[in-house]
Amino acid sequence: MTIIKQLSLTLLVLLCSASAFAQKPLTAAQWQEDLTYLKETVHKEYPFLFKKVTAEKWNSAADAFYNKIPTMQEHEVKVGLSRMVSLFEYGHTQVPFSTVASQGVLPVNLYHFEDGVFVEGATKENAAIIGAKVLKIGTVAVLQAIEKVRAVVPVENESYLKAYGMRFLTVPAVLHAQGVIPKYSTAVTLTLEKEGKQFTHTLNAIPLEELSRDYGFTIPSEQWESGRAQDATPFYLKHLNDKLYYFEMIPGTKTLYVRQSSVFHDDEETLHDFYKRLFEFIDTTDVQKLVYDVRLNGGGNNYNNKPLIKGLMARPEINSRGNFFYIIGRNTFSACQNLTNEIEQYTEAIIVGEPTAENINFYGDTKRVTLPNSGLNAYLSFAWWQDRSQWDNKDWTIPHLAVAMTSEEYFTNQDPVLDVALNYNETGAILNPMDYLTELFTAGKFAEVKSVGIEVAKDTRYKYYDFEDEFGTAGYRLFSGGNKEGGLFILELVAEMYPASTGALYSLASAQEEMQQTDKAIANYTKFIIQHPTNQLVSTVKKKLAVLQKL
Known part of the structure; x- marks a missing residue:
């Protein structure tokens, strides 16, 4: 048999198989078998993926999904399978977007800018809404809608969600399965704002292959328009x-x-x-x-x-x-x-x-796992890429x-x-605020540590730093490492900078208690109870207070 004939025969078999999958709706039992196959495969061949989610939590989600399958529509099951794989929170490990979007997508491209989610582009029949800010999808506020669909996206972090998650907001199947719209429909109404006016607009789904998009942006064509002015290109x-x-x-x-x-x-x-x-x-x-x-x-x-x-x-x-x-x-x-x-x-x-x-370190390269009944594919990562130390996660x-x-x-x-x-100017630049603050602290310049710390924490150039966590961790390490005075100074600074933080206040009070600063510890423990009466640490704090008040 010639190579061409072999290829033709192979293609014919694949097409027939795909047609068979498409033409025969699966029973609930068959979908459950697919889920069981996925579960067994994960535990047997990919147990290392239980890094961000425990096996117990993942199994519990799988069991709940298994029991719910008999009550679900086909698109809900597909979205559910995507949820299961996305629980690992590695972007490569996923059920392809094309699987959940196979029944169609809305004819818009959404982009999450600094000032909100906007219609970046759309088909020409929907050109009137290009440039509009999205307020609601159905009756759900757009940020709430993002949180609802988040579970379907293999989110590694907030940037991944912005880059690769917005497209899930345009899939009616996902919107229904995640409770954004009450019942499945290929027509979805958005509430929008443009030029100071709010209005609603209903979009009708189109086939996935009709999208005109790359790198997250609309590619202008005979059918699609971009909201970006086309007279120049950055x-x-x-x-x-x-x-x-x-x-x-x-x-x-x-x-x-x-x-x-x-x-x-x-x-x-x-x-x-x-x-x-x-x-x-x-x-x-x-x-x-x-x-x-x-x-x-x-x-x-x-x-x-x-x-x-x-x-x-x-x-x-x-x-x-x-x-x-x-x-x-x-x-x-x-x-x-x-x-x-x-x-x-x-x-x-x-x-x-x-x-x-x-x-920074992540699971990457994937292997395909094909589910036996539906023929759907899941891609599970097997290669651990570690450029940094194992604790630098x-x-x-x-x-x-x-x-x-x-x-x-x-x-x-x-x-x-x-x-x-x-336009960068080296004068006065602080490129790594934590390193700079460490230098000031080591030099004994505590007043500058405080003033600079408060300043950089408010500076939008450093808005992605988690200063509360960074400062708190540094204070704890100093304190537990024997530098009690230095650690206490940092913990006091953190509590001052983040007065609403339960962790900052509790850590400070605990350090003051250990330093036998009884009055200060009592004051901060009392403050903790008043500010956070329902926090799970309240019972522990009350016991600590009772002991201190007897001294």
Whole structure:
């Protein structure tokens, strides 16, 4: 048999199998068998995925889902399977979006800007709503709707949800299964606001394949319009759907801008050749500043990263603080997280933008698991990528300087992220506030620690830092490590900065109790009970108070 005939026969078998799956509705028992198969496969071959969720919690969710299947419609079961796999909270580990969206999607593209969720683009028959802010989906406020569909998305962090989760808001099957709309319908009504006026608009679902979108943005076509003004194109969107990477000098400057939106090779030029051409240009041109933009880079093959890192390290005139800027964002994921880890570790880059969509260390590459009755596929990760120490399990890479785009900035082709890189001023810059505060503390400059700590905690450039957790952890480590006075100082600062925090107040009172500052401990324990009467620690605090009050 010839290869062509073999391929044709194979294709025919696959098409017939797919047709069989599509034509024969499964019984509840068959769906339950599929769930059981998934459950057994996970426990037998992928038990290491029980890292963020315990096996007990996952099993409990599986059992509850199993018992509910007889009462569910087919689309609800598919969404339920996606929920099960998404519980692992690794973006690669998923039931494909196309599975839950197989019955259609709304003809809009939603984007979560700094000032809310907006209609970034839509089909031309719905052009009137492009640029409108989304207030409600059905009768549910949009932020509440996001929380409802969150369980269906393999969310690693908030950036992942913004980058890859908004599309789930456009799937009627998901909206119904997650309780956003009361009954399944391919027509969904949105409440919107545009030019100061609120109104409703009903959208009718279209086939998934009719979407015109890439990198989270609408691709204008005969059927689709984008809300972004088309009279200009910002650097990060230039050649976006034609080239995976490109560079150019920013006119009127000595700054070289590079956009790399994949860690895969482009059909027209391999990454290795691109890096070679890039560094040859740098070496033969008066380039004084390099801006390297990976905000839209969803990954690829991280073994392609090495030539870039080596090339940067070999050029200290560019790889120096204030001369090299690295832009990250909500789409920065997978192999590009590996690249970002290496950039952070081996270069002097100032990182600008939004946090990445990937954990620092993560489960990546997947194997396909095909469910026996439905033929649906789940993709389960098997490869653990660890660029940092095993206890460095940060949810994401946060930028030195945080910048997020508003809807108006996007629609009018502004790029506030690039602007920060271009206009950076070294004078008075604090790129790592925790390191800086540690230096002040070590030098005994406690007054500055307090004033600077309060200042940076309010500064929007550092809004992705969890200062309460960082400060609290530092205070606890100092205190438990023997530096009682230093630890107490930090814990007092945290309680002052975050007066509504139960953890901060309890930690401070506990430290004061151990330091035999009885009156202060009694005052703060009493304050804890008044401010947080329903907290589970109240009974413990009351016992502590009773002992202290007898002294």
